[in-house]
Amino acid sequence: MSKFGSSSNKKEVPEASSNSLSDIVFMLLFFFMVTTQMRESEQKVIIKTPAATEVAKLERKDLSANILIGVPTLSYRALYGTDARIQLNDSFKTVTDIRDFIAAERDAHTEAERSLMTVNLKVDQDVRMGIVSDVKQELRRCSALRIMYSARKPGGNEK
Numbered sequence: 001m002s003k004f005g006s007s008s009n010k011k012e013v014p015e016a017s018s019n020s021l022s023d024i025v026f027m028l029l030f031f032f033m034v035t036t037q038m039r040e041s042e043q044k045v046i047i048k049t050p051a052a053t054e055v056a057k058l059e060r061k062d063l064s065a066n067i068l069i070g071v072p073t074l075s076y077r078a079l080y081g082t083d084a085r086i087q088l089n090d091s092f093k094t095v096t097d098i099r100d101f102i103a104a105e106r107d108a109h110t111e112a113e114r115s116l117m118t119v120n121l122k123v124d125q126d127v128r129m130g131i132v133s134d135v136k137q138e139l140r141r142c143s144a145l146r147i148m149y150s151a152r153k154p155g156g157n158e159k
Contacts, residue, residue, distance in 0.1 A: 041090045045070035050125040052151035063117050064148070065105040067098070069131060070124035084127045086135065095131075098138040122150040 047070045058064055068087040072080045076092075085092045088101045106114050119139055123132055139147060 041066075043068065043073075043087070044076055044090075044092065045072055045085060045087050045124070047122050047124045047150075048126075049122065049150050049152045051154040052149075053154065055151055055153050058118065058120065058148060060116065063109065063113055064120045065102060065117065065144075066120045066122060067101075067135060068122045069127055069135065070122075071126075084124070084131050086131070095134045095138050098135060099142045102139070102142045102144045116146075117144070118146045118148050119144050120148050120150060 045068050047068060069084055070087075071077075071082055072085055072092070080092060086094065086098075088097060093101070102119070106117060109117060121132070121135065136147065139145070
């Protein structure tokens, strides 16, 4: 009689059960649904940012208000033409609407975060400086003095 038992008495490994597979799939689906961030606003203007040699990343994007300036996309050109337009959130606005936009963005933050709020200007490289100057003057009137221009690294892809 051997100490380790006979070889004819081997146990078989049971097959893996697929009963919990659907639970795992739904758990992964729920995880990705919860952690995915949806885009906040639709870009309605075409923007090719200019190249810059000194590029720094914005530290806290949640404290930034984005103002987009560019030519409307093809689907909006019939309605708005081919002149440069200002986009605030999801709609085209004028320079006079910037004051209300900045006030609403400030109200969305706490008192301590309001001083850290930055206005991010995303301007197409072919836009005339007149509209950009008008936007900057209106930002100055509503005391939004922290301004950052979006740019891309030379030879790099657009942001």
